[in-house]
Amino acid sequence: xxxxxxxxxxxxxxxxxxxxxxxxxxxxxxxAGWAFYLPGVAPRDFSESVSAAVWxxxxxxxxxxxxxxxxxxxxxxxxxxxxxxTKTQLPYxxxxxxxxxxxxxxxxxxxxxxxxxxDRIENSPYVFQxxxxxxxxxxxxxxxxxxxxxxxxxEKIDEDYRVNMILDNLPVxxxxxxxxxxxxGSEEKYFIYNHLAFTVLFHADPDSLTARIVGxxxxxYSVKHEYDKTNEKDKLxxxxxxxxTKQLVTGQQPPQEVKExxxxxxxxxxxxxxxxxxxAFRWDTYLFMSNDQIHWFSIINSLMIVLFLSGMVAMIMLxxxxxxxxxxxxxxxxxxxxxxTGWKLVHADVFRxxxxxxxxxxxxxxxxxxxxxxxxxxxFAVVGFLSPSNRGALMTAMLLLWAFMGVLGGYSSARLxxxxxxxxxxxxxxxxxxxFPGAAFCIFFILNCLIWGExxxxxxxxxxxxALVFLWFGISxxxxxIGGYLGFKQPPIEDPVCTNKIPRxxxxxxxxxxxxxxxxxxxxxxxxxVFIELFFILTSIWLHQFYYIFGFLFIVFLILVxxxxxxxxxxxxFQLCNEDYHWWxxxxxxxxxxxxxxxxxxxxxxxxxxxxxxxxxxxxxFGYMVIISYSFFVLTGTVGFYxxxxxxxxxxxxxxxx
Numbered sequence: 001x002x003x004x005x006x007x008x009x010x011x012x013x014x015x016x017x018x019x020x021x022x023x024x025x026x027x028x029x030x031x032a033g034w035a036f037y038l039p040g041v042a043p044r045d046f047s048e049s050v051s052a053a054v055w056x057x058x059x060x061x062x063x064x065x066x067x068x069x070x071x072x073x074x075x076x077x078x079x080x081x082x083x084x085x086t087k088t089q090l091p092y093x094x095x096x097x098x099x100x101x102x103x104x105x106x107x108x109x110x111x112x113x114x115x116x117x118x119d120r121i122e123n124s125p126y127v128f129q130x131x132x133x134x135x136x137x138x139x140x141x142x143x144x145x146x147x148x149x150x151x152x153x154x155e156k157i158d159e160d161y162r163v164n165m166i167l168d169n170l171p172v173x174x175x176x177x178x179x180x181x182x183x184x185g186s187e188e189k190y191f192i193y194n195h196l197a198f199t200v201l202f203h204a205d206p207d208s209l210t211a212r213i214v215g216x217x218x219x220x221y222s223v224k225h226e227y228d229k230t231n232e233k234d235k236l237x238x239x240x241x242x243x244x245t246k247q248l249v250t251g252q253q254p255p256q257e258v259k260e261x262x263x264x265x266x267x268x269x270x271x272x273x274x275x276x277x278x279x280a281f282r283w284d285t286y287l288f289m290s291n292d293q294i295h296w297f298s299i300i301n302s303l304m305i306v307l308f309l310s311g312m313v314a315m316i317m318l319x320x321x322x323x324x325x326x327x328x329x330x331x332x333x334x335x336x337x338x339x340x341t342g343w344k345l346v347h348a349d350v351f352r353x354x355x356x357x358x359x360x361x362x363x364x365x366x367x368x369x370x371x372x373x374x375x376x377x378x379x380f381a382v383v384g385f386l387s388p389s390n391r392g393a394l395m396t397a398m399l400l401l402w403a404f405m406g407v408l409g410g411y412s413s414a415r416l417x418x419x420x421x422x423x424x425x426x427x428x429x430x431x432x433x434x435x436f437p438g439a440a441f442c443i444f445f446i447l448n449c450l451i452w453g454e455x456x457x458x459x460x461x462x463x464x465x466x467a468l469v470f471l472w473f474g475i476s477x478x479x480x481x482i483g484g485y486l487g488f489k490q491p492p493i494e495d496p497v498c499t500n501k502i503p504r505x506x507x508x509x510x511x512x513x514x515x516x517x518x519x520x521x522x523x524x525x526x527x528x529x530v531f532i533e534l535f536f537i538l539t540s541i542w543l544h545q546f547y548y549i550f551g552f553l554f555i556v557f558l559i560l561v562x563x564x565x566x567x568x569x570x571x572x573x574f575q576l577c578n579e580d581y582h583w584w585x586x587x588x589x590x591x592x593x594x595x596x597x598x599x600x601x602x603x604x605x606x607x608x609x610x611x612x613x614x615x616x617x618x619x620x621x622f623g624y625m626v627i628i629s630y631s632f633f634v635l636t637g638t639v640g641f642y643x644x645x646x647x648x649x650x651x652x653x654x655x656x657x658x
Contacts, residue, residue, distance in 0.1 A: 043279045044168055045210040046130040046202075047074055076200070076213075078126035079108060081164035081171075082118050082457050086543050086610070088159050089617045090456040091118035097156065098149040100125045100140035100266045112399060112467060113392030118458035121166065128270045130211065131202065135248060136241035139266040146260065153258045154190050159613075167200065168213040169389060173285060174220070191255040193220035195241070196268040201275040214275050214282035222255035225265040241267060283389055287548045306529045306559050313566045317573065343576035347652055348500040350576065354584035357420040358428055360641075363588065365413025365480075366436040367638020370631060372405040373398060378557060381550035388546045399471060406433065406476040410483025419493040429484030433477040436634060440627050441472070447623045450616050496653035506580050513578050515586055522571050523593030526636055527601075529563045530556055534598065538605050542621065564591035564636050565643030572644045587644035592637025599629040 080099075082091035095101055108121040125139045142149075165172040201215025228237040241249050248269065256264055277284070354360060377398050380386050386394045413432045414425050422428060452459040460468070511517065533556045540547035547553075568590045572583050602625040612618055 043212050045205075045212060046076075047210055074130050076128050076130055076167060078124050078198075079121050079166040080124045081121050081166055083156065083161045084118075084164060084544055085156075085159050085161040087612060087617075088161075088614050089458075089542065089612065089620055090451065090454050090614070091120075091458045092156075092161070092455075093120045093457045094122060094124075094163065096455075096457075097152055098142055098145065111392045111396050112464065113395030113397075115392075115464045116395055116460060117392060118456070119392065120457045124165070126165075126196075126198070126268055126270075128198075131272045133272060134270045135243035136238060137268050137270075138236045138238065139268055141236060141266070142264045145258070145262050145264060150258055150260050153192060157190055157192075157258070165216075165218070167216040170213065170216040170282065171286065172198075172216050172218050174218060189255075190258040191222040192258045192264065193222050194225075194256050194264055194266045195221040195223050195249045197221065197249065198268060198270040200270060200272050201277065202272060203275055203278055212279040214277045214279055215285060221249045221251050223249050223251075223253040224256045225267065227265060236265065238265065238267065283387075283546075283548075286546050287388070303555065303559060306525075306563055310559070310562050310566050313570055317566070317570060343573070343579075343651070344655060345579055346504060346576060346581040347497045347655075349504045349581040350583070350648060350652060351495040351497065352499050352503065352581065353420040354582065357584075358417065358422060358431070360584060360588065361413045361417040361420065361422070361428060362431045362435055363634060364416055364638055364641055365409040365411075365432045367634045367641070368412040369402065369405045369409030369480075370635045371638060372408050373401040374557070374635065376401050376405075378550060378554045382554050386550070388548055399468070403471045403475040404479065406479035407483035407486075410480035410485075411487035412483075414484040414487030415490055415493065418488055418490070425484050425488040426481070429481045432484070433480040436630070437472055437476065440630065441468075443623050443627055447620055450619055454616055496649055504579075504581070506582070507578070509578055509580060513575065513580070518571055518575070519586060519589045519593050520596075522567050522590035522640075523595075523597055523636075525567045526560055526564045526591055526594035527597035529560045530598075531601070534601065535605070538602065539609075542605075542610060560636070561639050564594070564639040567591060568640035568644045569647045572647065576648075583644060583648065584641075588637040588641040591640030592633045594636050595629045595633035598632050599625060602629070 080094040083094060083097070084091050095105065102123050102125045104123075106123045108123075110119060110121060114121070128134050145153075163172075197219040199215070199217040199219075200213060201217070202211040203214045204211040223240060225241065226239040228239070240253055241247060249267070256262075258264075377386070377394070380397060381394065386397055409432055410429050413428060417425060417428045448460050448465075533553060536549075537547060539545055568587050571590055572587055575583055575586065603622075606612070606618075606621055610621070612621060
């Protein structure tokens with residue numbers, strides 16, 4: 001709060017009194033309102049009117065500071081966001097169409113995630129006072145719509161665009177559909193919704209005479225307003241909507257058609273209603289719009305199946321390995337020499353560096369960087385720091401954590417590289433810093449050019465692109481090199497057994513042990529662990545719905561990690577038993593192949609759930625799904641690799657090798 005705010009509340013106070021009152025407000029608010037609020041989601045209190053605030057000073061002086069300190073929030077300013085459509089996936093700025101503009105359009109400060117999402121939050125002419133109903137207000141009048149404006153409106157109506165508005169950080173919900181955003185028109189003869197009936201729900205506190213906004217709804221109408229054309233220079237007098245005669249817009253009047261030469265009058269109502277919903281639960285309207293019972297039962301069913309299969313696999317592996325190790329150690333104690341069999345035969349070749357060992361180190365290091373980012377992001381999301389009310393925070397956190405986790409990626413890559421007897425750690429660190437993010441950035445840049453060509457607000461502006469490049473080159477790359485330097489300084493990881501100079505020949509393998517079949521089969525179970533949750537994630541991304549069950553997502557992620565580890569260990573054990581010691585890359589690809597099934601499912605989702613019509617929108621969908629699938633490949637592949645790496649080292653360190 002500033003001194004100017006106190007001056008607006010009590011203009012008759014002397015200057016010294018205002019300063020004293022200002023400091024009293026600050027000191028009084030600390031102990032009385034001591035509470036912990038998550039960043040970006042702190043509540044905002046509103047008082048009713050000037051008379052109510054002044055009366056509280058006279059009636060209850062002990063509470064005067066509290067009421068007046070919050071008085072500056074009495075005015076409610078509706079903000080407008082992007083125009084969005086599930087058919088095109090291309091957002092546009094609200095004022096790219098001929099909507100009403102305030103005297104001065106001001107952009108709200110947006111974080112990195114909001115810009116990447118295409119959000120463009122600006123002020124609007126829809127302004128009202130707390131708990132003051134206003135009927136039949138004229139926002140503006142468009143004279144003689146030209147052909148360009150008509151064509152723009154008709155195209156957006158055909159493509160099912162919706163208007164997004166915000167009040168007190170709450171997105172508007174269409175009351176008739178309980179859906180975020182409001183429709184902008186009807187395709188029947190191209191009628192435009194030019195009258196908005198707002199309903200603001202508030203939860204009042206009788207003790208402090210303040211209220212908090214807990215709901216923001218709208219019912220759009222299309223009405224061809226009749227007005228006094230002889231008195232247009234002064235305040236526009238409308239006949240189809242009159243608060244004095246209680247004549248309101250009901251939807252029964254003739255609709256307003258979008259055609260050239262038409263005059264369109266934009267009006268709005270606002271009604272305040274008391275609600276029993278508390279501020280902490282005001283987002284429930286948006287989060288429970290879908291059938292949550294199906295969501296919960298599907299997730300629980302999936303988790304139970306995966307847990308059961310994982311438990312069975314773990315029991316079989318532990319029992320089989322225990323018998324193998326006991327038998328091999330028993331054979332070593334017998335006097336007569338017996339021929340070795342099974343996985344012990346390849347002990348002198350199992351730690352032989354694979355082909356393209358440097359590239360494997362790069363992908364493992366990148367996977368560690370991605371894994372650390374995912375774990376920390378989910379922890380913050382579960383705690384509540386990345387809730388949907390803090391828009392853009394999730395994507396911003398992911399990008400920042402990716403950059404700062406580069407030190408772990410460089411460290412892991414360098415340690416593995418040194419174990420493979422590598423020497424050029426700088427080149428290895430350079431590849432780690434550029435291969436994965438370089439491929440993802442190239443795809444992102446091409447898609448951004450396509451969005452730019454469509455003149456969409458989803459195109460990342462130059463300043464934001466510079467920020468992304470700075471995160472990459474200014475933070476991530478140096479941290480990868482620092483991690484690589486620290487990792488290469490560590491002593492090399494010693495193998496539990498020696499490696500022969502001459503490779504052992506690998507016998508012919510059965511068809512079901514061929515690399516392609518084994519790898520593709522290994523990716524089925526990890527994909528099954530996230531199959532149900534993947535549907536809701538795709539729905540959240542491409543159908544513009546909120547995703548909020550981060551607790552269940554974290555459980556599914558843990559199940560995914562366990563499943564990737566176990567299926568990779570099982571198939572690696574079978575491979576070694578068949579005397580095939582080329583397990584390095586296969587361990588990575590076995591669990592990483594689940595990304596292929598993810599992309600195939602995304603293709604199925606595109607043709608069955610979405611109604612995308614534009615070619616550019618199709619490129620956007622598959623381009624971003626390639627990036628997501630690529631990331632999933634790196635993540636799951638790294639988990640499988642490290643699980644198999646630990647498993648192989650453990651079993652060969654447990655037997656006696658001559």
